[in-house]
Amino acid sequence: MQPIYLDYNASTPVDPAVVAAMRPFLEGHYGNPSSGHWAATTAKAALETARGQVAALLGCRDDEVVFTSGGSEANNLALKGAFFARRDKGEHIITTPIEHPAIVEPCRFLERLGARVTYLPIDGTGRVDPDDLRQAITPRTILVSIMHANNEVGTIEPIEDCARIAREHKVLFHTNAAQSVGKIATDVNELGIDLLSIAGHKVYAPKGVGALFVRRGASIEPLIHGAGHESGRRAGTESALLAVGLGKACELARDLSPMHRVRALRDRFWQGLQQQFGDGVILNGHSTHRLPNTLNVSFVGRIGAEILARLDGVAASTGSACHSGRIELSPVLQAMGVAPHVGMGAIRFSLGRATTGDEIEAALERLTDVLAVTG
Numbered sequence: 001m002q003p004i005y006l007d008y009n010a011s012t013p014v015d016p017a018v019v020a021a022m023r024p025f026l027e028g029h030y031g032n033p034s035s036g037h038w039a040a041t042t043a044k045a046a047l048e049t050a051r052g053q054v055a056a057l058l059g060c061r062d063d064e065v066v067f068t069s070g071g072s073e074a075n076n077l078a079l080k081g082a083f084f085a086r087r088d089k090g091e092h093i094i095t096t097p098i099e100h101p102a103i104v105e106p107c108r109f110l111e112r113l114g115a116r117v118t119y120l121p122i123d124g125t126g127r128v129d130p131d132d133l134r135q136a137i138t139p140r141t142i143l144v145s146i147m148h149a150n151n152e153v154g155t156i157e158p159i160e161d162c163a164r165i166a167r168e169h170k171v172l173f174h175t176n177a178a179q180s181v182g183k184i185a186t187d188v189n190e191l192g193i194d195l196l197s198i199a200g201h202k203v204y205a206p207k208g209v210g211a212l213f214v215r216r217g218a219s220i221e222p223l224i225h226g227a228g229h230e231s232g233r234r235a236g237t238e239s240a241l242l243a244v245g246l247g248k249a250c251e252l253a254r255d256l257s258p259m260h261r262v263r264a265l266r267d268r269f270w271q272g273l274q275q276q277f278g279d280g281v282i283l284n285g286h287s288t289h290r291l292p293n294t295l296n297v298s299f300v301g302r303i304g305a306e307i308l309a310r311l312d313g314v315a316a317s318t319g320s321a322c323h324s325g326r327i328e329l330s331p332v333l334q335a336m337g338v339a340p341h342v343g344m345g346a347i348r349f350s351l352g353r354a355t356t357g358d359e360i361e362a363a364l365e366r367l368t369d370v371l372a373v374t375g
């Protein structure tokens with residue numbers, strides 16, 4: 001039985017063009033980019049080319065890109081870095097209850113250091129209401145962090161409107177774009193944001209690399225102190241190898257046209273599920289404001305994890321997690337107000353550039369078989 005990978009929101013394969021770009025830096029070009037001799041030249045030049053490629057994707061200046069070890073570090077740097085740099089101005093942070101743990105946990109940590117965190121309500125589709133943000137801002141608010149698109153249900157947040165409100169109040173705005181880059185437009189000026197995180201392994205680069213966009217003038221305190229790498233914003237000898245990988249991936253990600261095909265396949269999958277299961281299957285997330293590759297569906301009255309366990313060879317994710325022997329609804333579905341008998345049956349299928357129509361047909365068939373047996 002052919003394995004079918006439908007978990008691109010968890011991680012993407014490394015694009016062959018990314019592998020080719022990285023190879024010379026694995027096999028040679030070992031110089032430290034900060035050295036002053038011949039061995040540094042290629043590594044330094046490649047690092048800066050890669051920075052330019054990331055900047056071109058985000059529509060920002062090269063010096064506004066800080067390389068990190070991934071999305072989690074970029075988010076930690078944004079939240080803690082902004083808090084530490086602005087704590088004389090206030091201690092209030094605003095975010096949402098559907099953020100990735102790489103936002104939620106730094107918020108909890110900062111609460112232990114005296115931060116006050118407001119979690120905005122979200123609606124049944126996973127969207128925040130910009131008016132709620134407007135009402136939540138106080139003179140002590142120093143940072144707003146709202147994800148660009150949700151990793152579980154794919155809902156796209158009204159970032160432009162929220163960022164405008166933050167700007168009117170002179171509050172720094174961060175968005176976690178780990179799931180949106182390469183799937184929808186992520187131009188920092190169109191979005192109007194000050195800080196934006198990306199993760200390499202969600203965009204066909206390797207794991208262990210990411211970047212944070214820091215708008216000029218938006219000061220953040222580094223988390224890693226040392227020599228003045230990354231213009232003093234993140235110490236540690238830069239990996240030209242990983243930066244080159246992220247740079248090439250970002251260059252490829254500027255072309256959003258593969259997403260037309262991915263969206264069509266995703267929609268075909270959803271239609272097939274509806275034909276097969278009728279009212280027994282429910283879409284989680286927003287019907288239109290949604291990533292083109294993401295399909296989170298609930299098989300009503302079933303347990304998503306049990307279906308997945310029987311779905312031989314199909315890699316996908318479930319919204320429910322098993323904690324101490326009990327199956328719990330994911331915090332995202334909980335915050336959306338999804339009823340437990342619906343949410344427990346949630347499965348996230350996330351498609352990618354390499355997904356084929358045959359894979360979608362095969363996944364539909366296997367699902368039909370599994371549900372017939374377990375029904």
Ligand SMILES: Cc1ncc(COP(=O)(O)O)c(C=O)c1O
Pocket residue numbers: 009010069070071072073075100102147150151176178179199200201208209210
């Ligand atoms: C929305 C979101 N943010 C952040 C991350 C973390 O990125 P990384 O794995 O590169 O640390 C992920 C990965 O699961 C994610 O989906």
